[in-house]
Amino acid sequence: MNKILEIKDLAKYFSDFTAVHSIDFFVEEGGFFSILGPSGCGKTTLLRMISGFEEESKGDIIIRGESMKGIPPEKRPVNIVFQNLALFPMMNVEKNVAFGLKRLKISNDEIDSRVKEMLARVGLEGYEKKKVTELSGGQRQRVAIARSLVLKPSILLLDEPLGALDRKLREHMKIELKLLQKEIGTTFIYITHDQSEALVMSDKVAVMNKGRFEQIDTPQNLYKNPKTSFVAGFVGESNPFEIVSYDNGVMVTTNGWKLEKQGLDYTPKKLFIRPEAFILNPIVDLENLDVVDMKINTILFDGANTKISAKIVESNDVVLISLPQNAQFEDLKEGDIVKVGIHQDDLKCYKE
Amino acid sequence: MMKKRNITFYLFIIPVLMWLIFLIVLPHIDLFLSSFRFENDDGNTVFSFENYLSFFQDSIYWLTFLRTAFYSIAITVLAFVLTFPIAFFLTKVVSKKYSSFMTLLLLIPIWVGELVTIYGWMILLSDHGVINNFLIYLGLMDTPIKMLYTDFSMIIGLLYMSMLFMIVPVMSALDSLDDSLIEAASDLGASKWTIVTKIVIPHAMPGIASGGIMVFMLIIGDYVAPNILGGKSSLWFTEQIYNFFLTTIDWSQGAAFGFLLLLLSSAIIWIVLKITGQKLERVGS
DSSP states (O other), X not given: OOEEEEEEEEEEXXXXXXXXXXXXXXXXXXXXXXXXXXXTSSHHHHHHHHHTSSOOSEEEEEXXXXXXXXXXXXXXXXXXXXXXXXXXXXXXXXXXXXXXXXXXXXXXXXXXXXXXXXXXXXXXXXXXXXXXXXXXXXXXXXXXXXXXXXXXXXXXXXXXXXXXXXXXXXXXXXXXXXXXXXXXXOEEEEEESOHHHHHHHOSEEEEEETTEEEEEEOHHHXXXXXXXXXXXXXXXXXXXXXXXXXXXXXXXXXXXOEEEOOOOSSOOOEEXXXXXXXXXXXXXXXXXXXXXXXXXXXXXXXTXXXXXXXXETTTOOEEEEEOOOSGGXXXXXXXXXXXXXXXXXXXXXXXX | OOOOOOHHHHHHHXXXXXXXXXXXXXXXXXXXXXXXXXXXXXXXXXXXXXXXXXXXHSHHHHHHHHHHHHHHHHHHHHHHHHHHHHHHIIIIISOHHHHHHHHHHHHHHHHHOHHHHHHHHHHHHSTTSHHHHHHHHHTXXXXXXXXXXXXXXXXXXXXXXXXHHHHHXXXXXXXXXXXXXXXXXXXXXXXXXXXXXXXXXXXXXXXXHHHHXXXXXXXXXXXXXXXXXXXXXXXXXXXXXXHXXXXXXXXXXXXXXXXXXXHHHHHHHHHHHHHHTOOHHHHHO
């Protein structure tokens, strides 16, 4: 695979804080790369440096082997889909999409045919003469993407473009964006604070926190093997615990819950357990399985995401447990004491 | 749906209506009627279009109007060209903290009043004024240039008093322009010039149009600056109206010219709005 984008030791210092600490990574050609992080983690600054709106304090950005140092935004082979889309309200759909092409030295016929082709690709045939203010949220989204893609950029940068849409449409656009990316093969770099967007669409996800990358991995690995406590807590749902002591393979939480975890070569300070890692009514003689009694506080019904809030009898720790919506657990109710098993491999421990 | 109005409604509406009727509507009706009054050869006052016709029959009148209209349009355009960069700078370049302070500085000349600023310009522009003395002191020339009592000084005075009425609506129009539109255009490969002409000016057009109307109306109807700063040859249409009312005491003729000024300047604005594709409703908002 070709490296289409290489970031080398990139940093951005503002007068009173550091937005991006020395970051190194690369993006493969044709990939869907996401940068996931809470607001204020520096992801937008990073994106603005790649697009050229923000000058780097240190390091280099290399696109297709060429350094982007000193190259203004209008000359970079990247295009950006803005958070608020930034469609030009004074122009219709067709003129919006043709805006970038008009800046190049191409004939009007070619501009027309490229605009037509692009609009067809995003499913907006027949909308050429509509005002952008007359379109629905999803259609505006597609105009913004078409406006950038029609220029055939090396990389398309997307800055939380789904943020303003309602939930249903966002779910739909996630799938549409991923399919579009697969179809046209342009490299996408997608910025978001929504982990579900990042996990669903991406080939690779970089988790960013306080100006640094915590982990760059496939969505599956990120979820299964988070490398740092931040990733474990940020990506997916987790039950967090503080560990106060670790002795002979036994960890003790702040409230005194004892768990076995063999073979750690460090003293764990933090522990994360996914809701689905808890096994209700386990077969007790499985190897490496801790079994505890829990009392059901309440059942939080949410369709396929239904969870139980339960209290560990021995320590009073409260945890969330996934409750599969099948006949086996139908008659569980508040106040019941259930046996819950946790496999040692599902205990994610961290030094800090 | 009719609702019973309460007492506060009338308390507010009555002064407004009285103001409109007694101070605006009635005087205009009276002037309008008197503009048709004409003394015929027998000395009787009759209804006639003679007052209006004389505008077209005597070339000095309509030539003065043409001159006034031409200068007013030119000064309006000049006001836009001069203030647009300032408005852009204050709304998009300077940080919010300084821009409100700088806007305040801009507004200060308005507080002083037109007459005082005009005397200020007289001090600057006269033959032995600040500018001429300074240029002679620098050795750039030996004799003063005549600037005061010319078309030049008149244009300066009109421009100075009207520029702010352009900058304020343009600034408020630019303020509502989302910065990301500028960035998006630049990202799509647009040069600075393209961004200004294709994105910024189209967006600010309603503000520019309302500023333009205000400036144009102010200038074409101004009397003080052309009268004081302009020379003998700098005829302004309002000066002719003034002369009818106060020199030749021909109120009917003066009233007719007043209405012609209103009519013709409104027509010019209507034509310009038509040409630029602007709608009056949008300009007002």
